[in-house]
Amino acid sequence: MAGRVFVHIGAPKTGSTYVQNVLWNNVEKLRHAGILLPGYFAAHDEAMADLRGLSWHANPSWSWERLVAKAAGWPGDVVITNEGLGAATDAQAARAVRSLQPAEVHVLVAARDLWRTFPSMWQQSIRARGVWSFEDFIGAVEHGRFDGFWEHHTANRMLRRWGDLVPAGQRHLITVPGPGMPQDTLWRRFAGVIGIPDGICDLTVAAGANTSLGAAEVEVLRRVNRALGDRYPHRAPYQRVVQRHLVDAVLKQRTNDVRFGVGPQRAEWVLDLAEQQIKELDEYPCDVVGDLAELRPVDIDPVPPPDQLDRETVLDAAIETIIGMIDHAEQLTTLVPKPRESLRRRASRKVKRGLKKIKPVPGLQLW
Template identity: 30%
Template structure:
């Protein structure tokens, strides 16, 4: 059985993809130190957390004893040494779900919450929301986040994932303060390896023993974000949210954006420098400090600093047109490649039929 389980719960946009990629790409090196990155692949962790999110809570169907969550738990509990789970969808879980997690895992449970300053995260979360189908404008997003109105889906989603003090208190109350750590994301300009060095400290590892040349989770530029937001608005005109359209995640989020438009260079970046953000971020740090959690890094790194960039209104029509045309070219290329593969399959099928007919 696992002697220790390190549960990295997020938050979103706090270097989670980098940590997950380092863990996934260094499975053999981790195993040499008695550490396993749970599941055969990281998608097993995603499926398990999605299963846990949808089942087992009040007014939810029960968890399937053979479902993804239980399979991951069984794998962790049966594997000696230390198991690591890194899944940012865990951070917003409420107390009943946290208790399920705590009670299911037999090894010593240590929970790590990574956090980044509020200014960088507001900008990053809006850009991420656009890639996930949102048609909310930047100004609308800012207003919703500032309101903290739980009736607003935008505000509720943002603070569920970015209310660090609330998340920390809830998890610490269930697992115990001695089993909970806040890890801060280094400020812009810090060494690219520092985040891993901090996570390695939690794992009690020498960070230099691991390969850090992993795929980056790059962000889209502002012209691309505006274009995608407009696309989402058009797709939603039939009354169905863009993200609910079949294959949106595959075609728009992944093939168009993450494998295409993120590579665009020379785009303007989204800026944010508002007094209320600085004040609200400072209040979050004050609350975390008062709660007295173990900290790897420095809580002062969570104090917001102005994010250099511009407002979407300052992006020219020409810049937006360039992004739109590159998006159109990308989707045309994907369609041509798929059509070519389809026709190749048809030719092979027809050739087999002719061969079978000749042999009859």
């Protein structure tokens, strides 16, 4: 039976990909140190979808029960990590914690300042097949028409749903360090909660974890998603085709130098929200790793929202994307193996070559 189980539940866009890359790329080293990541990377995503009753995977191999069974059979500590877990309902979170007991269950939640979270969250929704404009997204949050943002993407409500199920000492809030901090700061905070000693994990393997797209590139993707209609309705096929061949192979490879943000007209609103968020978290009894002050936006960038891009910029990005897709398609053709010649055809060809080498003998008839 596992001694402790650390359930890392999000929130999305808080460096979870970076942390997960370090964990999974050092899975054997961690195992030797007595820390298990059950299954494999996709297994945690599939188990999360099963727990929440989602249909993102057409044919998932792992269920929540299967992941729990793997965890229960380990004598040391266990880490379960998926940023989608934080969006579980009260009942789903209770079921998850109950299923992991009698192990000592710890809940890990990461929080990031809202000024950076809003643009990142919208972009992530587009990369998950979303079609709404940034103005529609941020306007819905601002005017209270998108409560799901607070429920599914912020630490405050995640802690209430999950943290209330375990003692205060087993609730951990990790703040995402601001710009200018060493790249490994987030990992060291995360590792410190679990008790992973320094030097066990190779941190270089996590470079380039989740490259952001520029304003024009994400707008091109949004319009592609809209044009796709009901094709690729499941998450896995969409990622296998669109994410792999368009986003990863082409859009991420561009300079992505046209940045975007919330826009200066909403700066005061975001700052007020940040102060409210800090106050709520400060009043919640949990272990804070980092500093709640890091949730207060600094160096507010006046870059405009992506909806203000002119048509010519988007058109140029679309044309360059098509060129990139052509180059990508050409590279793929070089990777396709030539069809193997059938055994019968090869044997026939060898017989014909052998007959040609036979020198005719005068007066001898071969047939």
